[in-house]
Amino acid sequence: xxxxxxxxxxxxxxxxxxxxxxxxxxxxxxxxxxxxxxxxxxxxxxxxxxxxxxxxxxxxxxxxxxxxxxxxxxxxxxxxxxxxxxxxxxxxxxxxxxxxxxxxxxxxxxxxxxxxxxxxxxxxxxxxxxxxxxxxxxxxxxxxxxxxxxxxxxxxxxxxxxxxxxxxxxxxxxxxxxxxxxxxxxxxxxxxxxxxxxxxxxxxxxxxxxxxxxxxxxxxxxxxxxxxxxxxxxxxxxxx
Numbered sequence: 001x002x003x004x005x006x007x008x009x010x011x012x013x014x015x016x017x018x019x020x021x022x023x024x025x026x027x028x029x030x031x032x033x034x035x036x037x038x039x040x041x042x043x044x045x046x047x048x049x050x051x052x053x054x055x056x057x058x059x060x061x062x063x064x065x066x067x068x069x070x071x072x073x074x075x076x077x078x079x080x081x082x083x084x085x086x087x088x089x090x091x092x093x094x095x096x097x098x099x100x101x102x103x104x105x106x107x108x109x110x111x112x113x114x115x116x117x118x119x120x121x122x123x124x125x126x127x128x129x130x131x132x133x134x135x136x137x138x139x140x141x142x143x144x145x146x147x148x149x150x151x152x153x154x155x156x157x158x159x160x161x162x163x164x165x166x167x168x169x170x171x172x173x174x175x176x177x178x179x180x181x182x183x184x185x186x187x188x189x190x191x192x193x194x195x196x197x198x199x200x201x202x203x204x205x206x207x208x209x210x211x212x213x214x215x216x217x218x219x220x221x222x223x224x225x226x227x228x229x230x231x232x233x234x235x236x237x238x239x240x
Contacts, residue, residue: 026202026205027159027163028159028162029163029198029202031071031160031162031164031167032163032164032198033167033195033198033199033202033217034067034071034164034167035064035068035163035164035165035167035168036171036195036198037195037220037221037224038168038224039060039063039064039168039170039172040191040221040224041224041225041228042228043171043175043187044171044184044187044188044225045228045229045232046059046060046232047175047183047187047232048228048229048233048235048236049232049235049236050236051180053180056175056183060168060171060172063168063172064164064165064168064169064172067164068165071161071163072158072160072161074160075153075157075159076154076156076157077153078156079152079153079156079157083151086143086145086150089143089145090135090139090145090147093135093138093142094135097134097135097138101130101134104130104134104138105127105130107142108129108138109122109123109126110122111141111142112125112126135147136148167198170190171187171191174186174187174191184229188222188225191225192218192221192222196214196217196218199213199214199218200213200214202217
């Protein structure tokens with residue numbers, strides 16, 4: 001059997017987009033979690049006031065659409081602001097490179113030296129990076145920005161909309177599909193199972209202890225459903 005070469009044995013995906021992909025995945029999990037909790041709280045609260053399937057479906061759909069649109073709009077605004085800031089920083093860096101290249105070379109040398117390189121090695125590396133592509137070198141080392149991979153607000157909005165919608169569909173279907181005698185318990189049970197999974201997955205993405213994350217997630221969802229169900233029951237009993 002052929003032994004793996006040194007390069008093959010240590011080949012791992014270290015491309016700069018890995019962190020970006022993990023951030024997107026974490027945001028998707030959190031978006032789905034928000035959809036589960038907010039919609040579950042809404043439909044369980046309505047279920048405390050009425051058992052009418054039409055009212056539950058209307059409330060659930062309204063909550064799903066309102067929540068997903070709100071998430072998408074908020075993400076679009078946030079990422080657009082981030083991209084505008086990145087573009088402004090890149091434009092300033094490009095102007096500084098054009099007007100004072102020597103000072104920028106010294107700055108790049110200092111930044112590389114601060115990362116642990118000796119002064120001579122840092123200078124040589126800065127010169128080589130500058131000769132290859134000064135703008136991209138400064139963008140990545142100085143600003144921490146990849147000019148070829150700026151955040152896309154439309155992608156962020158679409159991902160948030162989809163993640164929230166997928167999460168919200170679970171409590172919505174769980175409250176309207178089962179018979180009236182079982183729908184509340186089916187909804188609560190399925191929501192708590194889903195929150196256990198999203199808590200575990202978010203902990204895994206962040207390399208955090210899974211048990212604590214799952215317990216927090218389940219406790220938060222259970223509290224939300226308990227509070228809204230109590231409020232709905234009180235309103236239903238009072239005839240509001």
